[in-house]
Amino acid sequence: MNLFGYFIDTNLILIAFGLFSGVIFIFALIALIISAKANKKMKKLLNKNKGTDILAAINDYYNRCREVENNFLEADERLKRLERESGVSIKKVGTLRYDAFDENNANLSFVAALLDESDTGFIINGVYSRGNTATYLKSIREGKSIYALSDEEMQAIYIAKENYETKTKNNLR
Template sequence: MKLFGYDFIAEYIICSLAGVILLLFIFDIIQFVKISGLKKRIERLTEGSKGSLEDKIAEKFAQITEIKEVQNKNSKDIEMIFRRLKATYQKAAIYRYDSMADMGGQLSSVIVMLDERDNGFLINSVHSTTAGTYTYVKKITDGLADVELAEEEAAAIAEAIGNKKTR
């Protein structure tokens, strides 16, 4: 169809195609800018390293695996240390006293050593000017002695356990 001597449909198609080409050209420029930005980001990510991005990722995964192995070993070591600590003497007390009413200086003493479960021993050293010094060792199980305790020994055990009694 001709309008004013021109083929109207052909011009309309040509103008439409020119518009589409212009839009595609604009989109091409936008994509070029985005790709340039991505290239810069990748260069910064791999900066100072030799090898591909895949090599860097594989290296990081290997480091993560190594860290997990070290963490597992540390956890096992800590568990072993806690098991060993339960059997060590963790509570102690020294209780000094006068064994004879006429003596001064508190030369007699009780030493208590207990583990986490209040098992251990006590050593009682009784000093006397007339009879000499005697030392007694008594076994402690669950905070209780296997034989009868003197008042000072019971006070020393209570102090080691944490139930501090006044002297």
């Protein structure tokens, strides 16, 4: 056969077209396999949505994603609020029993320190004697008080801080 001024053997042309047809057949087979897998996934998706069309399935998926996003935003807001509130809640508690006047050695007097994260809170001091019991309340701001603190009250503040540090370290493990 004479093609474009060149002599080409007919068998060579048939072999070339045969190879070309084989390659096209392989590509078509691969495309068919990919299409079958996609069709299987599509049927699975539509079965989840009770046989609705693809647009309804996509819309349902979009709505569920929006719902998850809204739930996440609400949870994030709650977390931020809890973090704000947590900073001012009582977290450090220290108590101490003692004998105020060395009268009876029964340690019937007590002091309790209740503080937040910034060591702000109050101290309750109950002083017992034979004829009288008195209770005192002293405010604490950042670990200090405008009132004079007794050794027992200072020790209760120290115990509160130590208890909190110990509890925090144990929770991090």
